[in-house]
Amino acid sequence: MENVITSSAVKVFYGEKEALHGIDLDIPKQGITALIGPSGCGKSTYLRCLNRMNDLVPNTRVAGDIRLDGTDINDAKTDVVELRRRVGMVFQQPNPFPFSVYDNVTYGLRTNGKFSKDELDERVETSLKQAAIWDEVKDDLNKNAWEFSGGQQQRICVARVLAVHPDVVLLDEPTSALDPISSAKIEDTLMNIRDQYTIVIVTHNMQQASRISDKTAFLLNGNLIEYSQTKKMFINPDKQETSDYLNGKFG
Ligand SMILES: Nc1ncnc2c1ncn2[C@@H]1O[C@H](COP(=O)(O)OP(=O)(O)O)[C@@H](O)[C@H]1O
Numbered sequence: 001m002e003n004v005i006t007s008s009a010v011k012v013f014y015g016e017k018e019a020l021h022g023i024d025l026d027i028p029k030q031g032i033t034a035l036i037g038p039s040g041c042g043k044s045t046y047l048r049c050l051n052r053m054n055d056l057v058p059n060t061r062v063a064g065d066i067r068l069d070g071t072d073i074n075d076a077k078t079d080v081v082e083l084r085r086r087v088g089m090v091f092q093q094p095n096p097f098p099f100s101v102y103d104n105v106t107y108g109l110r111t112n113g114k115f116s117k118d119e120l121d122e123r124v125e126t127s128l129k130q131a132a133i134w135d136e137v138k139d140d141l142n143k144n145a146w147e148f149s150g151g152q153q154q155r156i157c158v159a160r161v162l163a164v165h166p167d168v169v170l171l172d173e174p175t176s177a178l179d180p181i182s183s184a185k186i187e188d189t190l191m192n193i194r195d196q197y198t199i200v201i202v203t204h205n206m207q208q209a210s211r212i213s214d215k216t217a218f219l220l221n222g223n224l225i226e227y228s229q230t231k232k233m234f235i236n237p238d239k240q241e242t243s244d245y246l247n248g249k250f251g
């Protein structure tokens with residue numbers, strides 16, 4: 001299978017502290033890859049490598065090789081703004097801007113001024129439909145996004161990422177601040193778009209990983225312990241540590 005992201009020997013240092021100890025992980029094109037592991041094992045740190053969000057964390061150094069469609073993303077010539085368009089990110093806390101739903105979803109499109117009103121309207125409708133929130137907001141596109149529930153805000157944030165047509169969507173525990181019904185809607189959204197986008201989701205919810213992901217990577221103390229098809233890992237993991245974690249012995 002074709003890999004959209006390849007990473008090898010990825011290390012991340014926060015000051016003197018080495019948080020990732022050399023991660024080799026390739027992400028296949030399309031479908032959902034889950035990153036699981038106990039709190040503090042390096043899931044967010046690894047995810048932030050993929051669109052260079054660690055650049056924004058002071059005193060941080062990334063080593064190793066990370067490629068998007070074969071191109072080294074840490075190369076000095078990389079346009080980081082374009083990288084983050086191609087590799088979008090959704091966070092744990094919904095973070096819509098304090099303006100209308102329409103302006104949120106078109107935010108990344110209006111800044112380059114290339115799109116007509118009709119094109120913007122079309123992107124808004126398509127993205128909100130993909131994010132499974134269109135029916136709930138279509139009559140309120142001018143309403144401030146902050147007036148919606150947390151679960152709705154999170155789906156608006158997903159639509160905002162999808163509107164710029166990324167290649168990869170990263171989500172860092174996108175449902176852990178949400179109630180079960182809203183979480184289920186986010187999962188539906190991800191199942192909805194998994195044929196069109198490459199999705200990488202960090203979750204500490206093993207049931208969520210087993211429900212929605214195609215492949216699962218298990219991290220522990222900054223190391224990648226096991227990476228395989230989700231079904232295989234949950235039924236018959238190769239490593240004792242994986243089995244112990246999946247059986248709730250720690251974490
Ligand atoms: N900005 C930071 N500065 C210093 N240490 C950090 C920072 N962010 C994360 N860490 C440390 O790196 C390790 C991995 O953290 P993180 O990637 O957030 O784990 P996870 O997302 O799996 O909970 C932890 O030991 C954490 O304390």
Ligand SMILES: [Mg+2]
Pocket residue numbers: 043044045172202
């Ligand atoms: Mg984290």
